Amino acid sequence: VDAICIDQSNTGERKSQVSMMGDIYSIAEKVLVWLGNDTCDVTSFLRLLEEDILDALRILGYRNHPQDPDHLHKLGIDLPMRVWYDLWRAYFRFFHRRRWFYRSWVFQEFVLAKELEMRCGSISL
Numbered sequence: 001v002d003a004i005c006i007d008q009s010n011t012g013e014r015k016s017q018v019s020m021m022g023d024i025y026s027i028a029e030k031v032l033v034w035l036g037n038d039t040c041d042v043t044s045f046l047r048l049l050e051e052d053i054l055d056a057l058r059i060l061g062y063r064n065h066p067q068d069p070d071h072l073h074k075l076g077i078d079l080p081m082r083v084w085y086d087l088w089r090a091y092f093r094f095f096h097r098r099r100w101f102y103r104s105w106v107f108q109e110f111v112l113a114k115e116l117e118m119r120c121g122s123i124s125l
Helices: 011-027 042-050 053-060 069-074 081-096 106-112
Strands: 031-034 116-120
Touching: 011 106, 031 106, 042 081
Parallel strands: 031 116
Antiparallel strands: none
């Protein structure tokens, strides 16, 4: 609603409305984030999330050895580097294509919402 109801080109209006957003999002029962109609990369991104790769890699220390296939092999992760590349590319493409992630004030939508639903086309995240 904020992107529709607030004149995004009017800095003064946007600033005054954004200052109220924290109160609005904290009392809302549910916050719906519309990410657009484009769903061509959502399937790849969901595959990445569903397999909990991000959490697994963080837990297993992948951040410390991101380009070391031997480290992945020691951890029992034997996916070819091409598969990793495809998954990470889908992940970054998903975020890069959606303007919502570029707006700094949306952080409060994410943090303050009691329940958050992200929609991309007909897909709910």
